[in-house]
Amino acid sequence: MPHKTNDPSRTSWLNVPKDSDFPIQNIPFGVFLTRDDIITIGTRIGDHAIDLGALHQLGYFEGIPLTDDIFLQDSLNDFISDGKKTWRLVRNRISELFESSNPALRDHEEHRKIVLFTLDEIEMQLPVQIGDYTDFYSSKEHATNVGKMFRDPENALLPNWLHIPVGYHGRSSTIIPSGTPIRRPKGQTLPKGASEPVFGPSKIVDFELEMAFITTDANVLGDPISVEEAEDYIFGLVLFNDWSARDIQKWEYVPLGPFLAKNFASSISAWIVTMDALEPFRTASPAQDPAPLPYLRQNGDKSFDIHLEVAITPENGEPTTVSRSNFKYMYWTMAQQLAHHTVNGCKINSGDMMGSGTISGPTPDSYGSMLELAWQGTKPVALSNGETRTSIADNDTVTLKGYCEKNGVRIGFGEVSTRLLPAIQ
Amino acid sequence: MPHKTNDPSRTSWLNVPKDSDFPIQNIPFGVFLTRDDIITIGTRIGDHAIDLGALHQLGYFEGIPLTDDIFLQDSLNDFISDGKKTWRLVRNRISELFESSNPALRDHEEHRKIVLFTLDEIEMQLPVQIGDYTDFYSSKEHATNVGKMFRDPENALLPNWLHIPVGYHGRSSTIIPSGTPIRRPKGQTLPKGASEPVFGPSKIVDFELEMAFITTDANVLGDPISVEEAEDYIFGLVLFNDWSARDIQKWEYVPLGPFLAKNFASSISAWIVTMDALEPFRTASPAQDPAPLPYLRQNGDKSFDIHLEVAITPENGEPTTVSRSNFKYMYWTMAQQLAHHTVNGCKINSGDMMGSGTISGPTPDSYGSMLELAWQGTKPVALSNGETRTSIADNDTVTLKGYCEKNGVRIGFGEVSTRLLPAIQ
Numbered sequence: 001m002p003h004k005t006n007d008p009s010r011t012s013w014l015n016v017p018k019d020s021d022f023p024i025q026n027i028p029f030g031v032f033l034t035r036d037d038i039i040t041i042g043t044r045i046g047d048h049a050i051d052l053g054a055l056h057q058l059g060y061f062e063g064i065p066l067t068d069d070i071f072l073q074d075s076l077n078d079f080i081s082d083g084k085k086t087w088r089l090v091r092n093r094i095s096e097l098f099e100s101s102n103p104a105l106r107d108h109e110e111h112r113k114i115v116l117f118t119l120d121e122i123e124m125q126l127p128v129q130i131g132d133y134t135d136f137y138s139s140k141e142h143a144t145n146v147g148k149m150f151r152d153p154e155n156a157l158l159p160n161w162l163h164i165p166v167g168y169h170g171r172s173s174t175i176i177p178s179g180t181p182i183r184r185p186k187g188q189t190l191p192k193g194a195s196e197p198v199f200g201p202s203k204i205v206d207f208e209l210e211m212a213f214i215t216t217d218a219n220v221l222g223d224p225i226s227v228e229e230a231e232d233y234i235f236g237l238v239l240f241n242d243w244s245a246r247d248i249q250k251w252e253y254v255p256l257g258p259f260l261a262k263n264f265a266s267s268i269s270a271w272i273v274t275m276d277a278l279e280p281f282r283t284a285s286p287a288q289d290p291a292p293l294p295y296l297r298q299n300g301d302k303s304f305d306i307h308l309e310v311a312i313t314p315e316n317g318e319p320t321t322v323s324r325s326n327f328k329y330m331y332w333t334m335a336q337q338l339a340h341h342t343v344n345g346c347k348i349n350s351g352d353m354m355g356s357g358t359i360s361g362p363t364p365d366s367y368g369s370m371l372e373l374a375w376q377g378t379k380p381v382a383l384s385n386g387e388t389r390t391s392i393a394d395n396d397t398v399t400l401k402g403y404c405e406k407n408g409v410r411i412g413f414g415e416v417s418t419r420l421l422p423a424i425q
Numbered sequence: 426m427p428h429k430t431n432d433p434s435r436t437s438w439l440n441v442p443k444d445s446d447f448p449i450q451n452i453p454f455g456v457f458l459t460r461d462d463i464i465t466i467g468t469r470i471g472d473h474a475i476d477l478g479a480l481h482q483l484g485y486f487e488g489i490p491l492t493d494d495i496f497l498q499d500s501l502n503d504f505i506s507d508g509k510k511t512w513r514l515v516r517n518r519i520s521e522l523f524e525s526s527n528p529a530l531r532d533h534e535e536h537r538k539i540v541l542f543t544l545d546e547i548e549m550q551l552p553v554q555i556g557d558y559t560d561f562y563s564s565k566e567h568a569t570n571v572g573k574m575f576r577d578p579e580n581a582l583l584p585n586w587l588h589i590p591v592g593y594h595g596r597s598s599t600i601i602p603s604g605t606p607i608r609r610p611k612g613q614t615l616p617k618g619a620s621e622p623v624f625g626p627s628k629i630v631d632f633e634l635e636m637a638f639i640t641t642d643a644n645v646l647g648d649p650i651s652v653e654e655a656e657d658y659i660f661g662l663v664l665f666n667d668w669s670a671r672d673i674q675k676w677e678y679v680p681l682g683p684f685l686a687k688n689f690a691s692s693i694s695a696w697i698v699t700m701d702a703l704e705p706f707r708t709a710s711p712a713q714d715p716a717p718l719p720y721l722r723q724n725g726d727k728s729f730d731i732h733l734e735v736a737i738t739p740e741n742g743e744p745t746t747v748s749r750s751n752f753k754y755m756y757w758t759m760a761q762q763l764a765h766h767t768v769n770g771c772k773i774n775s776g777d778m779m780g781s782g783t784i785s786g787p788t789p790d791s792y793g794s795m796l797e798l799a800w801q802g803t804k805p806v807a808l809s810n811g812e813t814r815t816s817i818a819d820n821d822t823v824t825l826k827g828y829c830e831k832n833g834v835r836i837g838f839g840e841v842s843t844r845l846l847p848a849i850q
Contacts, residue, residue, distance in 0.1 A: 131556070132598050137681060160676055163622050164613055168681035169594035169688070173557050173772045174646060183647040185769035188589055188718065197588050199718045199768075221599060221690070222608040222849065248769070251585055256562060256593035257682025263594070264769040265646070293613065293624045343624075344610035344673070344689040345849070347598045424647065424770070 005095040006280055008407040012098045013106040014116075016046035021403055021412020024098055027091045028271035028413075029076055029236070032122040039125065041071040041079065042117075044271060045098055049117040052094075058111055060097055060104070064089045075129040076272065077351040080216045080235045087235065088276055124179070124270035127238075128214055128351040130172040133266075134341060135210075135242060135355035137166045138332035140286065142360035145372045162290060165332035165340045167354075170242075171263035175353065177270045178416040184394060184423040185264035187248040201423035202245035202261075204377075204391045207398045208358040209310050209368035211327055212240040213334050214272055218348040225348070227298050227339035231275060233348065234334060239269040239308075239400045239416040240355050246371060246391070268353075269400070269416040277411050281305045281404035285333050292336070295343055302333035306413075308359060308402045310368070312383060315395035320383040322373055325359050325366045327402070394422040430520040431705055433832040437523045438531040439541075441471035446828055446837020449523055452516045453696035453838075454501055454661070457547040464550065466496040466504065467542075469696060470523055474542040477519075483536055485522055485529075489514045500554040501697065502776040505641045505660045512660065513701055549604070549695035552663075553639055553776040555597040558691075559766060560635075560667060560780035562591045563757035565711065567785035570797045587715060590757035590765045592779075595667075596688035600778065602695045603841040609819060609848040610689035612673040626848035627670035627686075629802075629816045632823045633783040634735050634793035636752055636838075637665040638759050639697055643773040650773070652723050652764035656700060658773065659759060664694040664733075664825045664841040665780050671796060671816070693778075694825070694841040702836050706730045706829035710758050717761070720768055727758035731838075733784060733827045735793070737808060740820035745808040747798055750784050750791045752827070819847040 004010065005025065012024035022028065022044045032042050032049060040053040053071035055061065065086065070079050079087070097105050105111055137143060140157070143166075147156030160166065176182070184205055188197045218225050218233035225233060242262065249261030285303035306327035311319035332340075337354060358368040367373045370391050374381050380388035392398060397419040403412035429435065430450065437449040447453065447469045457467050457474060465478035478496035480486065490511065495504050504512075522530050530536055562568060565582070568591075572581030585591065601607070609630055613622045643650050643658035650658060667687065674686030710728035731752035736744035757765075762779060783793040792798045795816050798806050805813035817823060822844040828837035 132596050134596075134684075158679055159615075160613075160622070160679070164677055166677070166681055166684075168684050169596050171557050171559075171594050171771065173774050173777070176646070183770055186649070187769050188585075190585075196715070197585070197718065199720060221601070224611070245769070252589055252591070253680070253682075254583055254585070255678070255682070256591055257678075257680070259591075259593050260766070260769045260771065263771045290621070293622065295624060341685070344612050344670070344685045345608055346596065346685065346688045349598050352598070 005092050008409045010095065011100045012045050013100050014045045014048050014098055019410065020046050021410065021414050022046055023409060024095055025409050026273060026277050026411045027094050028273045030127045030271045031075060031125040033125060034117060035121040039074045041073060041076060043094055047119050049119060049122045051115045051117065054115045058114070061090065061093060064093060074125065075351065076127050077129050080128070080214065081350040083216060084232055087274060091274060091276060124177055126175065126177045127270060127272050130175055130351055130353045131349045133170040133172040133175060133353045134167050135170045135357060136332065136337050137357040138330050138337065139357055139359050139368070140331040141329060141362055142358040142368060142372065145360060145367065149376050163292065165337045167337065167341065168257045170266065174263050175266045175268060178267060178418065180267070181419040181421050182243065182265040183421050185245050185248065185260070186423055187245060187260050188251055189247040190251045197251060202248050204246035205420060206244045206246050206370045206391055207310060208242035208244055209308055209323060209325055209400055210240040210242050210356045210358060211237050211306065211402065212268060212353050212355040213237050215348050215350065215352045215354065217350045219342055221347045222345040224345060225338055225342040227296060227335050230335040230338040233338065234275050236272040236274040237278070238272055239402050239413045241267040241398060241400050241416050241418060242355060243267065267416045267418040269413050271414055273411065273413055278304050278404065280406055281411065283328050285328065286331050288331070295339060296336050298333065298335055302335050303328045303330060304404065306402050306404050308400065311399045312389060313397040313399065314383060314385060314387060314393065317383065317385045319399060322381050323365065323367055325361045325368055327359060329359055329361045330356055392420050394420060396420055430517050433834045435520065436525045437470050438525050439470045439473050439523055444835065445471050446835065446839050447471055448834060449520055450834050451698060451702050451836045452519050453698045455552045455696045456500060456550040458550060459542060460546040464499045466498060466501060468519055472544050474544060474547045476540045476542065479540045483539070486515065486518060489518060499550065500776065501552050502554050505553070505639065506775040508641060509657055512699060516699060516701055549602055551600065551602045552695060552697050555600055555776055555778045556774045558595040558597040558600060558778045559592050560595045560782060561757065561762050562782040563755050563762065564782055564784050564793070565756040566754060566787055567783040567793060567797065570785060570792065574801050588717065590762045592762065592766065593682045595691065599688050600691045600693060603692060603843065605692070606844040606846050607668065607690040608846050610670050610673065610685065611848055612670060612685050613676055614672040615676045622676060627673050629671035630845060631669045631671050631795045631816055632735060633667035633669055634733055634748060634750055634825055635665040635667050635781045635783060636662050636731065636827065637693060637778050637780040638662050640773050640775065640777045640779065642775045644767055646772045647770040649770060650763055650767040652721060652760050655760040655763040658763065659700050661697040661699040662703070663697055664827050664838045666692040666823060666825050666841050666843060667780060668692065692841045692843040694838050696839055698836065698838055703729050703829065705831055706836065708753050710753065711756050713756065720764060721761050723758060723760055727760050728753045728755060729829065731827050731829050733825065736824045737814060737817070738822040738824065739808060739810060739812060739818065742808065742810045744824060747806050748790065748792055750786045750793055752784060754784055754786045755781055817845050819845060821845055
């Protein structure tokens, strides 16, 4: 266990602003373009990005079994393939190196100039090449809300929901990092009362407040991963906005599930926060009744206390926080999701991404989508500029943030912020 | 147009057995391991595999804009990225080189020894690294059969089916080449009359007779591909067996679609047959009524006359052909599928794969799955050894074959053949 690395009293010789998501206890991993247009793998402390490719070339990872070019890549996939022991050795070494009392890099101005960047000198990239992306549907509150609106308020949950971490496959080619604007999608919809569909820009674009975890190579085709082992194959988590076009979804999704309503864009935060960094924030997940089948039974705290929030910023306006939720509301844990996903022998690769599904809490101000917050358009959500929203308007920016806090340490995910541009002509 | 390459009178100095799927008019592309354990991109004429990496090094592609290592790769993705003009130049050059009267390679024994392999000297690999895989549901007969069995026989087609080439995302990590055995998957099912699910090996494993097309980089995020342009971005086709566990599917698929019922394995044939090779076999697709929305309207023959068949071979038994169908039965064409897939701006990459959906014909002996052939278990299918099947039994091998035939030329896909092993203990 990385006790020292997570020690709340540890400080860095790099300045960490108050309320930063990135104290020395975090040490997330990401990919960025440097001022010299070189792509590298890096980490972040405070408002400094750190070039791990350069650190490795300068010998600071000596003794850790790493190939020479492991950080000089445009994705974390190969590093993630190296496995949990290696991730931990690297994270712990970075923590030691930047710890206040360690002079090795602190007092080596020449090396500092090579490895440190300010945030305005870099451009964050997608951190992994995502082979396959799966999205779960694991918040009971969200599934219940959707069931109440679209099916039977008295029997909102479908019969399988309490037995299966329901999930489906998504499209990885349109997963983009925070900051990349998207277009309002066009598609087929069936207007209310009409018998023939029409084509045009979606009229109901929505966000979905989610988190997603990134896996390492976990098994060979045919072999399951047990619920006990599952967490060992999770590298870390990101914030995830699963953009959705509700009117396209409604017309297309029976019987094979959402397709074009989702695959126009999905946005993630750029820094992957490791499972080791989240360790101090473990918490129980909701009690499960009925008890799941044996292959899904787990012991101990398998969830994490991660505060989540969503803000909408209209063009030339200020942000309004429209939802406050928490990762711990998830009924099914990541370990259960991964065990279920592989119980049929499905192969999991390094860089695969698995979304939580919309994370809605128990109260109306904690719902994770405009569909629920504005309850199908019946309860418009007020913005600070006096406008209201029942869905996302052209040129709105949607920003998801997330952080854990305990014993004076805040471990955050930064943000995933995405602007919705008008549909193309 | 590649007239000479497709000329029925063209013959090769390589022997092509009667009824071979691979005359000189085919020239498919694939990836194989050679006798020296080197991976290379190749083609096939008759029962010879041809090492394109070696041919290129020997200078036989001079004048065609190709990087030096374009064929010395473990997937066709980069070559497919080079685009249609380049694919055509390479295919035409191969055709010239192996044409009977061309002495360049025919009479160069040393070079022949380097580039030619017999089939038992090579091991076929997955031809592409599949980033994203989408499966459509485009056979009206299949959708109607499923609707009759599971929904309302009087209203078998769902309201959206005649307006949308319905599709959904699949999992690419478990797509395997012909010859790779698979395991009967385990999972949750709800026994008839039960209120609680049980866990165990699927009792109803099925094949689905499909074809799939492979795309090149087609657009940037946000931009659609028109139905007129769509075929230019299709590299070629393979046979595709979309393995399905019907009992798992039934319990899990509402509301987000099939998941573990499908992602345990999907098998493809190893040689990709190009659109240029299929050109002489164009045919009309079924008339569409109602007319689709303008973005899906197409002109000309956009389908292909490809005979398809499925055989089941029990352990130590002989194959029994259980279905004969045809690609031309597809209601929605590949061009319509690709135009629909991108109408919301979804990005398509090189090596993406799109399945047709089960291709059932109009008669009961042309249905593309055991679900339909045995009509939900009520009409067992007889095998030549006296056994019957309503689904696939342990140690059965399922083989899909496909070919076009016209003017004495047969262009085939070889086969995709997969053995179902028992569930793991």
